[in-house]
Amino acid sequence: MKLIVAIIQPNRLEAVKAALTEVEVFRLTVMDVQGFGRQKGQTEVYRGHEVSVNLLRKVRLEIGVNDAFVEPTIAAIIKGGRSGEKGEIGDGKIFVLPLDDCVRIRTGERGGEAI
Numbered sequence: 001m002k003l004i005v006a007i008i009q010p011n012r013l014e015a016v017k018a019a020l021t022e023v024e025v026f027r028l029t030v031m032d033v034q035g036f037g038r039q040k041g042q043t044e045v046y047r048g049h050e051v052s053v054n055l056l057r058k059v060r061l062e063i064g065v066n067d068a069f070v071e072p073t074i075a076a077i078i079k080g081g082r083s084g085e086k087g088e089i090g091d092g093k094i095f096v097l098p099l100d101d102c103v104r105i106r107t108g109e110r111g112g113e114a115i
Helices: 010-022 067-081
Strands: 002-008 029-035 042-046 049-053 056-065 092-098
Touching (some): 002 010, 002 067, 010 067
Antiparallel strands (some): 002 056, 002 092, 042 049
């Protein structure tokens, strides 16, 4: 089992969800987050003064999958999250972490059956 954490652009969320549905990944957690990487924030004008905004709005997805779904899930996130054909700086990142256990609260099932 793996925990896939993806940081994507907020405007790409619906495309990523659609791509995940195509590969039969239906369970995910979505969080609004802020951060920056290569984009290093942006400059905005507020009341006539330039203001540097260091943190940009992003969306964080967390998806627990069985090993057979890892590569299809990654491919779906890339397909839905990439801007244009080659992508752009700020499209996001995907992290794949080991998932030691999963427990379904309702039934007490554990492991891959609980996902």
